[in-house]
Amino acid sequence: xxxxxxxxxxxxxxxxxxxxxxxxxxxxxxxxxxxxxxxxxxxxxxxxxxxxxxxxxxxxxxxxxxxxxxxxxxxxxxxxxxxxxxxxxxxxxxxxxxxxxxxxxxxxxxxxxxxxxxxxxxxxxxxxxxxxxxxxxxxxxxxxxxxxxxxxxxxxxxxxxxxxxxxxxxxxxxxxxxxxxxxxxxxxxxx
Amino acid sequence: xxxxxxxxxxxxxxxxxxxxxxxxxxxxxxxxxxxxxxxxxxxxxxxxxxxxxxxxxxxxxxxxxxxxxxxxxxxxxxxxxxxxxxxxxxxxxxxxxxxxxxxxxxxxxxxxxxxxxxxxxxxxxxxxxxxxxxxxxxxxxxxxxxx
Numbered sequence: 001x002x003x004x005x006x007x008x009x010x011x012x013x014x015x016x017x018x019x020x021x022x023x024x025x026x027x028x029x030x031x032x033x034x035x036x037x038x039x040x041x042x043x044x045x046x047x048x049x050x051x052x053x054x055x056x057x058x059x060x061x062x063x064x065x066x067x068x069x070x071x072x073x074x075x076x077x078x079x080x081x082x083x084x085x086x087x088x089x090x091x092x093x094x095x096x097x098x099x100x101x102x103x104x105x106x107x108x109x110x111x112x113x114x115x116x117x118x119x120x121x122x123x124x125x126x127x128x129x130x131x132x133x134x135x136x137x138x139x140x141x142x143x144x145x146x147x148x149x150x151x152x153x154x155x156x157x158x159x160x161x162x163x164x165x166x167x168x169x170x171x172x173x174x175x176x177x178x179x180x181x182x183x184x185x186x187x188x189x190x191x
Numbered sequence: 192x193x194x195x196x197x198x199x200x201x202x203x204x205x206x207x208x209x210x211x212x213x214x215x216x217x218x219x220x221x222x223x224x225x226x227x228x229x230x231x232x233x234x235x236x237x238x239x240x241x242x243x244x245x246x247x248x249x250x251x252x253x254x255x256x257x258x259x260x261x262x263x264x265x266x267x268x269x270x271x272x273x274x275x276x277x278x279x280x281x282x283x284x285x286x287x288x289x290x291x292x293x294x295x296x297x298x299x300x301x302x303x304x305x306x307x308x309x310x311x312x313x314x315x316x317x318x319x320x321x322x323x324x325x326x327x328x329x330x331x332x333x334x335x336x337x338x
Contacts, residue, residue, distance in 0.1 A: 033229035048269050048277075051298040051305050052211070063276040065255050065269060075301045078267065080224045080255055087245070089224070089253030091278040109228050115265070117302035119227050139252065158248040163284055167247050173327070173334055175243035175288050175317035185334060188326060 020072070025105055027123050028083075033111040034118065041128050042068035042077065042104060044097040050076060059098035062142075066094045068104060068120065080109075082136035083123035087158050090122045093136035101128040106136075209299040215312065216266060217292040218258035219319060220283070222249035223265065226257070236328045239288060239319025244332040246287040253279035256286075258293060258306060266297065266306035290315040 025037035047067045049055035059066055068077040079090035083106070094102075104125050108118040124133045143161075144151035150160040158164060172178040173185070222245060224230070225237040231245065238259065250256055255277065257265040269275070271293075274282045292315075295308040327333040 030228075030230070033227065047305065048275055048307070051208070051269070051300050052296070052307055054275070060275055063278055063280065065253075065267075065277045076303070077301075078255065078303055080227065087248040087252040087254065089249075089255065089278065091253050111227075111229070114234065114263075115227055119223070121228075158251065161248075161251050163281065164247045164251050167284060167287070168244065171243075171317075173244050173332070174240040174322055176240060184322070188333060 021108070027106050027121075030107060030121070032107060032109045032121075033114070034109055036108045036118070037106075038108045038120070039103065039105040040068075041071040041101060043071070043101050044094050044099065045069050045076070046098065047076075047078075059095060062092060062095045064091065065089075066091045066098070068094075068102075068122075071101070077118075077120050079104075079106075079120045079122045081121040082139055083121070084137055084139055086156065088139035090120075090136060092142050093122060093125065093138045096138075097125060097127070102126060103128050105133070208301075211296050211298045213295070214297045214306075215292065215294045216258060216260050216264075216306070217290065217313075218260040218264075218266065219290050220246075220268070220286045220288060221257050221259045221265070222246045222254055222287070223257040223267065224249060224254045226259070226265070231329050232325075236321065236325045239321030240317055240323075241321035241325040241328045242332075243288040243317055244327065245329060247284065248332075250284045250287045251279055256283045258291060264304065266293075266304045268293075269305050269307055271308045271311065286311075286314065288317045288319075290318045 021038035021040045025039040027037045045067045046059035047065045070077050082088050082090045082093045102125050104122050106123040107121040110118045122136045124135050126133045140157050143157050153160045172181045174181045219238055221238055231237050255267050257267050259265050269277050271282045291311050292313040293308045294310045294312050295306050298305045
């Protein structure tokens, strides 16, 4: 009996492998480190609440990082990226689903030589049991709402973000001050 | 698996969580997407000065910020002090690429280190001069012209 319980404990403590979640995935390939397609059901959770018991309403109303508590094995998956091309995380796209069970489709990533776990890129999400997939493209829409005076400018959002502009103005492109980098930039990009 | 069902044990396991512990860690505030995905190049190229502008973009975009310690361990920052705005908030934006010494509570969950920073003990600024080896990563992060 003792051996059986030990086997049970070992089985229960073993997260599912990434390959188990590839079935049915229609995620786009990105050629990332350790990339594996993965579609799974999960509960959208506030990470601060889940790990530390600090639980405001609405998962912090978009302020916090969100996790995906995978139904199949109970693993708390950390999404790093939404499905948009550049520099946008997943929390803004997942926030409307706070506390809900969803199905997500995307990519598990991470080189096993660098990290013992896989992180996630969410490319699409839908409420569990529904047919209506939503691509995870909400970030730029929300950014435009927050920055109406910048939203009409041509080019990517990050080139017009006022907070990024402020940081570069204060610390420079290299982050060590505009005076220190001036000579370097002249040599790199010309006068 | 059948005997588990017979025993009435659900097949979905509870997540693995260790007891929280207070730690003090020194590391660079990194953009975890570029670091773990390899989308912009190797790990040495996506830290420090070379990647600073990209780290600003990613912090503003809500990519989780991590502290990369010297031993290679990454600690995902969920809050700094009372500021829980880890999805693109100002505090994490202002420390992008900085080497920080942080005191806080570590929660390990399913192999991921989550750090709740109580205090930034030291902010050494951007210390890793990676632009000397890599220029700008990605190259389009370089300014188009000198102001």
